[in-house]
Amino acid sequence: MGLGDKMGNAAEDAKGKTKEAFGKATDNEQMEAEGKLDQQKAEAKDKIEDAKDGLAEKYNDATE
Numbered sequence: 001m002g003l004g005d006k007m008g009n010a011a012e013d014a015k016g017k018t019k020e021a022f023g024k025a026t027d028n029e030q031m032e033a034e035g036k037l038d039q040q041k042a043e044a045k046d047k048i049e050d051a052k053d054g055l056a057e058k059y060n061d062a063t064e
Contacts, residue, residue: 005049013042 016038023032 005045009042009045009049012045013039016040016042
């Protein structure tokens with residue numbers, strides 16, 4: 001995974017945590033849910049990037 005991808009996913013996760021906390025503090029259930037969704041999206045992107053990296057590594061090992 002590239003550094004830019006990691007930073008983007010970390011930023012999305014941080015944004016989600018902020019939204020969730022703000023939603024809890026203001027008793028705004030929609031904002032809280034959006035924050036949780038942002039965090040889940042960031043986690044899913046991380047997992048996809050990790051899987052792609054693993055496949056690329058296996059491909060490189062097999063073709064060497």
